[in-house]
Amino acid sequence: MDQVITITMKNLEKNNMKTFFVGTKEEALAKILDSIPENATIGFGGSKTLKQIGVFAALEKKKYELLDWGMANSGEEAAEIRKQSLFADVYLSSSNAVTQDGKLVNMDGTGNRVSAITFGPKKVIIVAGKNKIVENEERAVERIRNVAAPATAKHFGKKTPCVITGKCMDCSSTDRICCTKVVHSWQKMPGRINVILVAENLGY
Numbered sequence: 001m002d003q004v005i006t007i008t009m010k011n012l013e014k015n016n017m018k019t020f021f022v023g024t025k026e027e028a029l030a031k032i033l034d035s036i037p038e039n040a041t042i043g044f045g046g047s048k049t050l051k052q053i054g055v056f057a058a059l060e061k062k063k064y065e066l067l068d069w070g071m072a073n074s075g076e077e078a079a080e081i082r083k084q085s086l087f088a089d090v091y092l093s094s095s096n097a098v099t100q101d102g103k104l105v106n107m108d109g110t111g112n113r114v115s116a117i118t119f120g121p122k123k124v125i126i127v128a129g130k131n132k133i134v135e136n137e138e139r140a141v142e143r144i145r146n147v148a149a150p151a152t153a154k155h156f157g158k159k160t161p162c163v164i165t166g167k168c169m170d171c172s173s174t175d176r177i178c179c180t181k182v183v184h185s186w187q188k189m190p191g192r193i194n195v196i197l198v199a200e201n202l203g204y
């Protein structure tokens with residue numbers, strides 16, 4: 001395991017988050033499936049990483065109740081599923097950035113993901129590729145504004161200036177996707193947040 005991952009895991013553990021290291025996305029999927037109890041209700045944060053891992057297809061084959069707002073037929077239904085996800089047994093997501101000093105840094109447009117990671121679901125499982133690891137909170141915000149958010153905005157066909165420039169222009173667009181920044185540092189409930197770090201690049 002490389003030193004950066006070792007240090008990151010040590011500091012996440014110091015902040016009461018449980019950590020796991022896997023080499024590949026296939027191993028990440030196996031770890032996720034292994035960590036979810038039978039008949040659990042599962043909520044999701046929007047995540048390219050989860051899609052790349054193949055989480056949705058794998059979970060559909062099991063006895064889980066999936067609260068997948070991505071399958072909603074309307075904006076109202078998606079909003080309702082996002083709310084229900086706050087009561088899920090397990091919440092699956094990635095993180096925009098994971099800092100070497102043991103923090104998860106995320107910026108949301110709607111706020112459902114940062115809310116659920118913070119409070120509600122009994123267990124949170126975060127999966128992050130090694131590309132998400134940065135030195136500290138400042139670097140995390142840079143990463144979000146100049147890497148993650150422009151790529152995500154482009155993927156969803158948003159009309160934000162970063163889609164054109166490739167970097168944050170601190171916009172006031174109605175399509176803005178980074179509106180609420182939340183930093184998860186020391187956790188009151190030890191082991192509620194589980195972080196699976198993968199030795200591959202995943203997501204934006």
Ligand code: SF4
Pocket residue numbers: 144145146149150153160161162163167168169170171172173175176177178
């Ligand atoms: S604030 Fe606007 S321009 Fe900056 S990254 Fe977010 S969506 Fe893009």
